[in-house]
Amino acid sequence: MTKPLITPATLKGFRDYLPAPAMAREAIMEVARRVYRSYGFSPIDTPALEYTEVLLGKGGEESDKQLFRFTDNGGRDVALRFDLTVPFARFAAQHLNEIGVPFKRYHLAPVWRGENTQRGRYREFVQCDFDTIGTDSNAADIETLLVIHDLLSAIGFERFQIRVNNRLVLNGLLEKLGLADRSAGVLRALDKLHKIGRDGVLAELCERVQTTGEQADQVLDFAQLSGSPVEILNRxxxxxxxxxxxxxxxxxxxELFQVATHAGIPPQRVELDVSIARGLDYYTGTIYETFLIDDPKIGSICSGGRYDNLAGLFTSQKLPGVGASLGLDRLLAAMETFGMIAQASTPAPVLVTQFDATRVDEYTRIGRLLRQAGLNTEVFPDARGVGKQLKYADKKGFRLAVIAGSDEFAAGVWQVKDLRAGSQSQVPESQLIDHIRTLLQSSS
Amino acid sequence: MTKPLITPATLKGFRDYLPAPAMAREAIMEVARRVYRSYGFSPIDTPALEYTEVLLGKGGEESDKQLFRFTDNGGRDVALRFDLTVPFARFAAQHLNEIGVPFKRYHLAPVWRGENTQRGRYREFVQCDFDTIGTDSNAADIETLLVIHDLLSAIGFERFQIRVNNRLVLNGLLEKLGLADRSAGVLRALDKLHKIGRDGVLAELCERVQTTGEQADQVLDFAQLSGSPVEILNRxxxxxxxxxxxxxxxxxxxELFQVATHAGIPPQRVELDVSIARGLDYYTGTIYETFLIDDPKIGSICSGGRYDNLAGLFTSQKLPGVGASLGLDRLLAAMETFGMIAQASTPAPVLVTQFDATRVDEYTRIGRLLRQAGLNTEVFPDARGVGKQLKYADKKGFRLAVIAGSDEFAAGVWQVKDLRAGSQSQVPESQLIDHIRTLLQSSS
Structure with a gap:
């Protein structure tokens, strides 16, 4: 009696990554690591599972409800992390003596949230965070802007805009207007400016936040300031x-705008937008959002800000910091739209086909020779018909097929077929590597 | 009233990765990805959580007990994956039409097992698997050997040995001896050869497996064959x-030994060891284990083999395959022993110190200039005393400090301090990049 088959299925809200999207995601993560490292950020890692008390209440009620939480076999109340910030706070408090400050870390890792999947979101996704903690210095805020810029640029984007604000300017205005104790309400109203317009926000400020008409007007004049960063700053x-x-x-x-320009960041890529107020309570200084000019609706693809104290729930030592997080999934979606993602599902451009099973020694040797020259090369494992192997090559997106049968072995040559151009050429082995390099360059 | 602090702690059996070990682990994973890709393996990813029925019973009783299993908020019986093979079987069955065969994938991802932590093992660890499925061809078995070889070699090992066997030779012997139905018992006895010696195994074969003395002798003569691969193969x-x-x-x-040598694998790195019998039932053909000659006690650091059918529990389509898995944690432990792991906790060799807070523009600019030349460079965020910044640089393992104050700004020069040699030099900005490159090469 055979057992009935188990239906192969992923959980609701979870997904597999097939080769093409997995390669695209790996490529972005590699760029992120490279850029973060270039600024001296070090990697860290923390466990997927934490004591529930470490995570609970740190992301608000919504976040608590979305926790994947359970009792482990040892009777511990545990949960999967829902972000990388809370584990970083726990990590920083726990290892403060070893790591010292300032401390710059990046962390690329999956997080889990039992979100409503109808919004097209997944319950498991990768975050790519970087932070500098243990310093109040504006140099770290400026560097955060540079990292975001260089990251987007290294991924391959040219038309993007980083919108910057500083919570202190709004706080200052509210202090001046005597509304400092009502900042949460004011921010909530301002957040709707794009949706309900000036009059809507005016009404909400007067009715719900109980401001005077004049106070509301000044808040809105402020939020609607526009112009170059210098013009806005002067106002x-x-x-x-x-x-x-x-x-x-x-x-x-x-200083941020001046230094960024001095360091070579194109001015059109950085805008001062006093209306952004990300992270109602969490962020206390500079705030960053990043939009793709050709796809603004996808939302901010890299966001962050300065905070007063990372780990106040875990240690009495104050750890101010600044950082941001790359929205990998949004970015991948945008790159798909723009045709920036290669369709190939193989990381190798070269396929060595196999015609004569008794010459596996030669196919294997030539494959290794090409790899040693830095050319990623797959050797087809079975001696099948040429048509079948070339169909496989087409489907996977190989660029070149290297072919040899008894005639070629006798003559000491290899056939190279350019799968896009359809052309085929024959070269002696001594010229094979150069020939392949030339073909890959010309058709890329 | 302030809330009491939460104790920052990781769960029992789990660990944080601080920068130095995290960098070492990332470096190995990058080498693994590079080598796997060079052979045409594509990345895939699967969710950390699976339906429990997908995982249950696939790794034996021990594995079932170690599952992190719970009921999610939607009432589903779910569990964290305990390896990458079972999710790959589910994945292959689910996406067979899209991926086609042959299919070559690698998967680097964490897995979770609620193991007894007294053995010094962690409950979360990363696996680095690669497999070729959908082919019986020996070319894939040979390639698996090449991948293991090139992987260890690329990580930086020279003195290692891959031990190869093929289950078919033992199966053939047992068939000849009329013991085919008792292979599990024979394997279990043979597995103890190193521990209890020839006489112990002889006794166990006769008593527990009920072989004749002559049968047991032949089995042991077989398992104790030694010599060069060709000598053993002739016997x-x-x-x-x-x-x-x-x-x-x-x-x-x-064919495997002949082709591997032909493809340039040093013969002393591959041994035929008919006594290895990894994966009692799972593996059905070639078997691989890899040992470090200078640290054999750490066990096999890269193991695998050929199997008849990957996904028989999920699909009626037969998927034979061959693959192996790099033991990342064992490897890291060995590398630590051998002093192969850098002590630096920064990925940047260069630290730009900051003396004059009003010149953040210049420190920031020079940092970006060095990065654009491919030199990873951190800019210290605060204008502090030179001693404090150099102490920071020492602790983190920076190689060079780039220093400028008002004198240097006036003269258009930068001071470069070699932190290992203790020497300091002054260069105009136009020579800075070359100077730094020279210093880094000479002291590396």
Whole structure:
């Protein structure tokens, strides 16, 4: 009696990565690691599972409900991490003596959230975070901007815009207007500006946040400031004169724009947008959002900001910091739209076909020879018909097929078929590597 | 009232990776990806969580007990994967039409097992698997050997040995001796050869497996064959003449050794060891184990073999295959012993120190300039005393410090301090990149 087959299925809200998307995702993650490292960020890793008390209440009620939480075989209350920030806070507090400050880390790893899958989101996704902790210095804020810029640029984007703000300027204004205690309400109303327009926000500020009409007007004038960063900063300076919080915010933003330009960041890629207010309570200084000019609707693909204290729930040592996170899945979706993702499902451009099973020694040797020259090369495992092997090569997206049968072995030559151009040439082995390099360059 | 602090702790059996070990692990994983890709293996990924029925009973009773299993918020019986083979079987069955065969994949990902932590094992660890499925061809078995060889070699090992066997030769012998139905018992006894010696195994074969003394002698003569692969293969051929299974095993092994040598694998790195019998029932053909000559006690660091059918529990389509898995944690432990792991906890060799907070523009610019030349460079975020910054540089393992204050800015030069040699030099900016490259090469 044979057992009935088990239906092969992934859990609701989870997905497999087949080779083409897996290669695209790996490529972006490699670029992220390379850029983060180039700035001196070190990798760290933390366990997927944490004590539930480490995670609970750190991301709000919604986040608590979405936890994959259970009791392990040892009776411990455990849960899968829902982000990389909370584990980093726990990590920083636990290892503070070893790591010291300032401490710069990156962390690329999956997180899990039992989200409503109808929104097209997955319950497992990879986050790519980087942070500098243990310093208040604006140099770290500026560097965060540079990292975001160089990251997007290294991934292959040219038309993107990083929108920057600093929570201190709004805080300064609210202090000046006597609304400092109502900042959460003001931010919530401002967040709807794009949706409900100026009049809608005005009404909400007066009715729900109980501001005067004049206060609401000033808040909205502020939020709707536009122009070049220098123009906006000059206006802000006038509006905030005499308020230390606001002036500090303006000074930090001014230095950020000046230094970024000095370091070679194209000015059109960085905008000052005083309306962005990411992370209502969490972020306390500079804020970053990044949009693709040709696909703004996909939302911010790299966001972050400065915070006052990373690990206050775990240690009494204050750890201010600044960082951001690359939205890998959004980015992949955008890259798919733009045709930036290769359709090939093989990381090798060259396929050595096999015609004569008794010459596996030669096919194997030539494959290794090409690899040693830096050319990724697959050797087809079975001696099948040429048509079948070339069909396989086409389907997988190989660029070249290297072919030899008894005639070629007798003559000491290899046939090279360019699978896109359809052309075929014959070269002696001594010229094979150069010939393949030339073909790959010309058809790329 | 402030809340009491939460104790920052990892779960029992789990660990954080601090920068130095995290960098070492990333480096090995990058080499693994590079080598796997060079042979045309594509990455895939599968969810950490699977339906429990997918995982249950696939790794034996021990494995079932070690599952992190729970009921999710949707009432599903789910569990964290305990290896990458079972998810690959599910994946292959589910996506067979899309992926086609032959299919070559690699998968680098964490797995979870609630193991007894007293053995010094962790409950979360990364596996690095590669497999070729959908072919019986010996070319794939030979390639698996090449991949293992090139992987260890690319990681930086020179003194290692891959021990190869083929289950068919033992099966052939057992068929000839009329013991085919008792192979599990014979294997179990043979597995103890190193521990209890020839006499112990002889006794166990006669008493527990109920062989005759002559049968037991022949089995042991077989398992204790030694010499060069060709010598052993010639002896095996004599012993197995007339038995098709055994002859096929010998022929495949003969071709493997011949082709591997022809493809340039140093013969002393591959040994034929008929006593290894990894994966009692799972593996059905070629078997691989890899040992470090200078640390054999750490066990096999890369093991695998050929199997008849990957996904028989999920699909009626037969998927034979061959593959192996790199034991990342064992390898890291060995590399630590051999001093092969860098002590630096920064991926950047260069630290730009900061002395004058008003010149963040220049420090930031020079940092980006060096990065664009391919030199990983950290800019210290705060304008602190030189001693403090150099102490930071020492602790992290930076190689060079790039220093400038008002004098240097006025003269248009940079000071470069070699932190190992203790020497310091002054160069104009136009020579900075070349100077740094020279210093890094000379002290590496």
């Amino acid at each position: 802000l300076e006038e509006m905030l004169t005499g308020n230390a919080t606001g002036e500090l915010g303006v000074a930090r933003l001014r | 095996l051929e004599e012993m197995l003449t007339g038995n098709a299974t055994g002859e096929l095993g010998v022929a495949r092994l003969r």
